[in-house]
Structure formats: structure tokens, C-alpha cells
């Protein structure tokens with residue numbers, strides 16, 4: 523088994539995928555510029571290897587657009603596949619600074635793919651997003667519906683998918699774009715988890731409220747056309763996401779055709795249901811305040827994930843309760859998150 527390069531492997535979803543790759547015996551090299559990721563997540567994962575197999579995980583602090591560095595890594599570690607998480611992913615920021623998102627996400631991803639092509643690396647798994655669909659014309663969302671992103675973040679990711687299609691056409695690169703719905707949860711041993719600054723995601727904010735770090739959680743919009751008036755999302759456990767990446771990688775290496783697939787459970791929960799589940803799991807009160815709609819939020823996003831289920835025989839193992847329980851364990855263990863701030 524050769525080495526997998528994981529870009530953004532010190533981030534939230536990346537670090538959990540690195541953990542699963544290591545558990546399955548892959549050698550992993552992480553390239554991360556630590557803008558939003560945590561070196562400490564890598565240290566925790568290295569410690570879990572306990573000396574004997576410590577060469578199984580290497581870390582490089584650097585940028586995916588640094589062609590010389592990427593080439594050096596590929597050659598030194600005999601990399602034959604890449605899982606590409608590195609990106610900026612704040613929707614609101616992307617509305618304020620679209621150029622930043624097209625440069626950082628689209629531009630740098632294309633640089634990375636071009637370098638990989640020069641080095642002969644032919645297998646790429648890419649983190650895409652349900653944001654490529656914009657306001658979906660049907661629910662559940664299948665991969666074939668119209669893709670009309672409503673923010674530069676989603677557009678920047680769709681452009682990356684399209685660049686992969688053309689890289690395949692020209693050079694025979696094989697790729698899978700996984701369009702995640704809402705990632706949540708943490709590793710089951712509570713050692714790694716979600717630590718974003720600023721945090722914008724619902725579940726960590728609800729749990730920070732349960733911990734007393736915030737006074738209340740704002741419910742953004744209570745007049746949507748949903749059973750309780752709040753937005754519905756398809757929450758997917760970060761470990762189920764990690765598993766999907768590893769299966770996709772193995773399938774590509776066995777010769778499976780390229781493609782873009784949704785990764786979600788197919789079950790939607792309203793904001794109120796999430797808060798209620800968090801009250802049950804934590805046993806804490808969790809004060810909520812009804813607030814205005816947040817700009818750009820579609821009312822309902824739920825995946826039709828039948829394609830990935832058929833192609834990879836992937837099934838989500840965890841439900842909303844598991845996500846909130848594992849995330850709660852992480853927040854209780856590490857109320858301040860990782861100890862060092864990202865740079």
C-alpha cells in the first residue's frame with residue numbers, strides 16, 4: 523500500500539479521515555498551512571501510533587499551491603493518491619470576499635492538480651459540498667439536479683469539480699468529488715473533534731451553549747415552510763464521511779469510474795430537533811432565542827445518497843444522537859478546543 527497525501531489533514535474532517543486511514547493501515551502524509559487546522563490534531567494522531575509505526579504519519583506545514591513542496595512530498599513519500607480537503611469554507615466570508623474564495627479554493631486546487639499531474643499522481647478524492655446545488659429544485663437532492671450555487675464558496679467548489687472533469691479528459695486523472703451535507707460529530711474516543719474559530723455551525727454552537735460558554739443559541743428563522751418552521755438539514759457523522767473517502771479511494775484504485783456523489787444520510791432534522799436532541803444528550807437546559815432568517819439559507823437540504831450507496835456499498839453507521847453524543851464528549855474533554863490557536 524503506497525502513501526496517501528491528505529491536504530487539509532489538520533482540519534476537522536481531514537483529521538478524522540487521517541485517523542480512519544491510519545486505522546486501516548494506510549501511510550499518510552498531511553500537507554496543511556494551519557490557517558484553520560490544528561497541528562495538535564496531528565500530534566494526537568501520531569501519539570496514537572505509539573512509536574513503532576510512527577513513520578506511518580508525516581506532517582508538512584505548507585501550502586497546496588507550493589509546487590516545489592508538493593513535488594518533494596510526492597517523490598519522498600512515493601505518494602500515489604490524494605485526498606484534498608484544504609479549502610476556505612465560510613459561506614458568509616465568501617459573499618464578502620469572492621475573489622479570495624476563487625483564488626484560495628479554485629485557483630490553488632487547480633495548481634495542486636497540475637502539480638500532481640506533472641508528478642504522475644492519478645487518483646484524487648475531492649471535498650465538494652451540497653452548496654453546489656444552491657436552492658434545490660427538488661428534495662431529496664440527487665446529483666443530477668440543476669447546480670446553481672448561491673454563494674462564491676459553492677461556486678468555487680463546483681469549478682473545482684469541473685476542472686477535474688477536464689483533467690480526466692486530457693490526462694486520464696481519476697477522481698471522486700464527495701458532496702458533503704452537514705458534517706457533525708467527533709472521534710469516538712473524544713481525542714479529536716471540531717474546533718473552528720469563528721465557529722458558525724449549529725451543533726458545536728448548541729454544545730458550547732450547553733457548556734455555558736454562550737448564553738443562548740439563536741434559531742435563524744422560524745417561518746420556513748417546514749413542520750416546525752425551522753430549517754431542515756441532513757447531518758452526517760464525520761466518521762461516516764471519513765469512511766466514504768477511504769472506500770472511494772480504494773474503489774478508484776481498483777479501476778472504478780470517476781464521479782461526483784452526495785454524502786448524507788437521507789434524513790433531515792430541523793434546527794429545533796437538533797437543539798432538543800442536544801438537551802436530551804447533555805441533560806442541560808440550552809436556552810434558545812428565535813431570530814431572523816440567516817441570508818442564503820435554503821429551507822431544506824436533504825441528500826439522496828443512493829448513488830454512493832450503490833457504487834461503494836457505503837452506508838451511514840451513525841445517527842443524529844451519535845453525532846451529538848460524540849461531539850459533546852469532545853467539547854467536555856476539551857472545552858477550549860485544541861490548545862494552540864491556528865496561525
Ligand SMILES: NC(=O)c1ccc[n+]([C@@H]2O[C@H](COP(=O)([O-])OP(=O)(O)OC[C@H]3O[C@@H](n4cnc5c(N)ncnc54)[C@H](O)[C@@H]3O)[C@@H](O)[C@H]2O)c1
Pocket residue numbers: 529530531532533534535536553554555556557558559560584585586587606607608609610611626630649650651652701702703704705706718
Ligand atoms: N464542515 C462541513 O460541514 C463541510 C460541508 C461540506 C464541505 N466541506 C468541505 O470539507 C473540507 C474540510 O472542511 P472542514 O470543516 O474540515 O474545514 P477545516 O477548516 O477544519 O479544514 C480545512 C483545512 O485545510 C487547511 N488549508 C486551507 N487552505 C489551505 C492551503 N491553501 N494549503 C494547505 N492547507 C490549507 C486548513 O488549515 C485546515 O486544516 C473543506 O474543503 C470544506 O469546504 C465541509
Ligand SMILES: O=c1ccn([C@@H]2O[C@H](COP(=O)(O)OP(=O)(O)O[C@H]3O[C@H](CO)[C@@H](O)[C@H](O)[C@H]3O)[C@@H](O)[C@H]2O)c(=O)[nH]1
Pocket residue numbers: 611651652653702703704705722723724725727739740741742743753754755793816819823
Ligand atoms: O447559530 C446558528 C447556526 C446555524 N443555525 C441554522 O442551523 C442550520 C445549519 O447551519 P450550519 O451548521 O451553519 O450549516 P449550513 O449552513 O447548513 O452549512 C453546512 O452544510 C453545507 C451543506 O449542507 C456545507 O456546504 C457547508 O460548508 C456547511 O457549513 C441552518 O439552517 C442555520 O440557519 C441556527 O439556527 N443558528
